[in-house]
Amino acid sequence: GAVVSQHPSRVICKSGTSVKIECRSLDFQATTMFWYRQFPKQSLMLMATSNEGSKATYEQGVEKDKFLINHASLTLSTLTVTSAHPEDSSFYICSASWEQRQYNEQFFGPGTRLTVL
Amino acid sequence: GEDVEQSLFLSVREGDSSVINCTYTDSSSTYLYWYKQEPGAGLQLLTYIFSNMDMKQDQRLTVLLNKKDKHLSLRIADTQTGDSAIYFCAEIRGYSTLTFGKGTMLLVSP
Numbered sequence: 001g002a003v004v005s006q007h008p009s010r011v012i013c014k015s016g017t018s019v020k021i022e023c024r025s026l027d028f029q030a031t032t033m034f035w036y037r038q039f040p041k042q043s044l045m046l047m048a049t050s051n052e053g054s055k056a057t058y059e060q061g062v063e064k065d066k067f068l069i070n071h072a073s074l075t076l077s078t079l080t081v082t083s084a085h086p087e088d089s090s091f092y093i094c095s096a097s098w099e100q101r102q103y104n105e106q107f108f109g110p111g112t113r114l115t116v117l
Numbered sequence: 118g119e120d121v122e123q124s125l126f127l128s129v130r131e132g133d134s135s136v137i138n139c140t141y142t143d144s145s146s147t148y149l150y151w152y153k154q155e156p157g158a159g160l161q162l163l164t165y166i167f168s169n170m171d172m173k174q175d176q177r178l179t180v181l182l183n184k185k186d187k188h189l190s191l192r193i194a195d196t197q198t199g200d201s202a203i204y205f206c207a208e209i210r211g212y213s214t215l216t217f218g219k220g221t222m223l224l225v226s227p
Contacts, residue, residue, distance in 0.1 A: 006159075032213060043121075043205065043217040044160070093159050097213065103148050103167070104209050108159040 003027055004096050006109035013084055014117055021079045021112045023094030029074035030096035034106060035067070038091040050077050084116040123206055123218035130226055135193040137221045139206035144187065146208040151180065151191045154203045154220070163191070163204075193223075201225045 003026040013019050023033055032051050036044040050056040050071035058064050066088075068080040077096075081088050091113050095106035122140045129135045141149060147168050152160040166173045166180045166189070173180045179192040189206055203220040210216055 004159075034213075034215075041125075041219075043219045044215075046214060046216075049213070095160075095215075103165050104213060105162060105165070106213070106215060108152075108161070110159040111157070113157070 002105075002107045004030075004094065004107045004109040006092075006094055006112050008112060009110065010113045010115075012115045012117065015085055016083055019081045019084055019114060021081075021092055021094075021114075023077045023079070023096065023109050025075045025096045025107070028096075028098060028107075030077075031074065031098045032096070033071055033077040034095045034097075035069060035077075035079050036093045036095070038093060038111075044093060047079075081114065084114070086116045089114055089116045121206060121208060121216055121218035123204075123221045125219065126222050126224070128224045128226065129196050131196060131198055133196055135191075135196045135200070135223055135225075137191045137193075137204050137206075137223065139189040139191075139218055141187050141189060141206065141208040141216075143208050143210050143216075144184070146210065148209050149180075149182065149189050150207045150209075150215070151178075151189075152205040152207060152217075154205065156202075160205065196223075196225050198225045198227060 005024045007022045035047045038044045047062045048056045048058045056069035071077040093111040095108045097106045150165045151163045153163050177194045181190045205217045205220045207215045207217045
């Protein structure tokens with residue numbers, strides 16, 4: 001159980017376009033979803049935390065208008081990279097959890113590789 | 118400092134034990150974790166340890182926690198080529214914010 005999927009797994013887009021990444025919890029209801037960004041050979045950096053039905057909380061230095069997060073239901077959160085530029089190219093990973101989950105575990109999706117040309 | 122620190126690379130031979138070390142920063146972290154990431158994939162939780170424990174063993178994995186020094190280690194016994202991956206330690210800050218180290222790349226050679 002506790003499977004998280006992401007779609008697409010890879011996306012290549014032109015500079016200036018917007019890209020939407022979906023994160024779904026397949027077999028549980030996720031009250032909280034997290035979005036991370038990972039650069040090559042680097043750690044995961046938390047971008048934002050979203051709770052179902054409320055606005056996302058962004059980490060310092062992450063542009064809200066650039067990275068739009070919507071957590072419309074208990075099984076789906078979306079990250080939209082608006083007006084993407086080459087420096088937005090990265091590996092984006094989501095995770096999901098629920099209230100009072102055992103040992104505060106987060107379940108991670110397989111990631112989305114974004115390449116902006 | 119603010120960072121979770123790990124050595125970046127470890128190379129071992131198949132059958133040997135691997136020890137990956139980590140220092141963390143938040144003494145109030147309730148849980149500490151080890152995650153595994155295979156190339157191009159997401160993170161898989163390997164094991165965790167509650168902050169009031171010194172040691173946890175789970176099959177081939179042994180986690181040691183030294184709270185005084187804020188030091189965490191992961192020992193993998195009888196390391197296999199399939200264990201080759203990047204291993205992240207992570208601490209939890211606050212209720213749910215995970216802070217990761219930069220990851221240790223483990224290379225297991227036959």
